[in-house]
Amino acid sequence: MGLFDKFKLGLSKTKSILLTDVRDLFKSEGRLIDEEFLDEMRAILIRTDMGYASAEEIVAEVAKNFRGRVVHLVDIVATWKTKLRELLAQDASPIRFAESGPTIIMVCGVNGAGKTTSIAKLAAMFKSQGKSVMLGAGDTFRAAAVEQLTIWSQRLGAEIVKGEPGSHPAAVAYRAVEQSVAQGIDVCIIDTAGRLQTQKNLMAELTKIQASIRKLVPTAPQEVLLVLDATTGQNGVSQAANFTQSVDCTGIVLAKLDGTAKGGVVVAIRQQVGLPVKYIGVGEKAEDLALFQPDEFVDALFADVAPPAA
Missing domain, CATH: 3.40.50.300 (P-loop containing nucleotide triphosphate hydrolases)
Structure with missing residues (x-):
């Protein structure tokens, strides 16, 4: 099993709820990005336990990019992914091995x-x-x-x-x-x-x-x-x-x-x-x-x- 598949397996419960909640935000013709939408989105993000501050940063990014526009699911998810990568960024941190000895x-x-x-x-x-x-x-x-x-x-x-x-x-x-x-x-x-x-x-x-x-x-x-x-x-x-x-x-x-x-x-x-x-x-x-x-x-x-x- 590759790394991506391991992550998918490990995130299956989180992903299942996120999938349902996020799709419920949208209609087939798209959704107007207004305060009601942003409040609903914030609640979904907080339910994944990422914390209020992190959720707020994502909401602010979506508001900056799309407020007042009608958008589709793929547009919002692309913004979420970009912001999450920024929030999760860290140095590659495998185990630091000793130069000599155990x-x-x-x-x-x-x-x-x-x-x-x-x-x-x-x-x-x-x-x-x-x-x-x-x-x-x-x-x-x-x-x-x-x-x-x-x-x-x-x-x-x-x-x-x-x-x-x-x-x-x-x-x-x-x-x-x-x-x-x-x-x-x-x-x-x-x-x-x-x-x-x-x-x-x-x-x-x-x-x-x-x-x-x-x-x-x-x-x-x-x-x-x-x-x-x-x-x-x-x-x-x-x-x-x-x-x-x-x-x-x-x-x-x-x-x-x-x-x-x-x-x-x-x-x-x-x-x-x-x-x-x-x-x-x-x-x-x-x-x-x-x-x-x-x-x-x-x-x-x-x-x-x-x-x-x-």
Whole structure:
């Protein structure tokens, strides 16, 4: 499955609602762009959870280009796509690999966001690239999380470092990095316990984990990925803003995109948080992880709404 098809699959619920709502805006002979139309359009955009500010920018662009004119669906969609590409624009942000030694990736997020599955998908991606992978089971307070990560490590052929139940996550992270250095592992991925962004003591723990990693590799971690659950919509934006205050996040993995009609939250994250969206989860399988590329994302979102702009 190509990237465009993965995006289409992941956005199917968002696209289904958008398709119905947008087509309902228009009649076969076109529609006058007036305040009533702009209000209806704004409401549709906000329902995708892209946020009021982003929706307002798109509405303003449509008003500037078409106010007082009768237009057809294809005209409006072309303007939407152009503006969304502008709002989503980011540097190409795949994983930043270490110049030498293991690349250390720390993964954090709230409980239930899809952290463990996202780690498995990242590991599968690296393994498919011929890289060796070490997993650090830093969620030491949940036996189920360690067990799940262990099963994934066996399935994917990755190494794993575990600690005793209740042991300090920073100690597990240290040992995982230590073994990665000793064994010449290419990529070391450190899991962390799920936590709410309001739990100050647990948020401080993330800083301790980073500090323990840097005792061995001062330039690490190369990436600190925040996993957000796309189904939470705007709450994910709040999570991202708070996490970045406690730990130096480098990018976002947006999980469960295929399970929500709120795919527009990608726009809100880019606009309100500023972190690059690096990967999106588009299904349950290990290979259902896609590198986020704004152009393909926008094209997939509107693939069945209107013909592509000339």
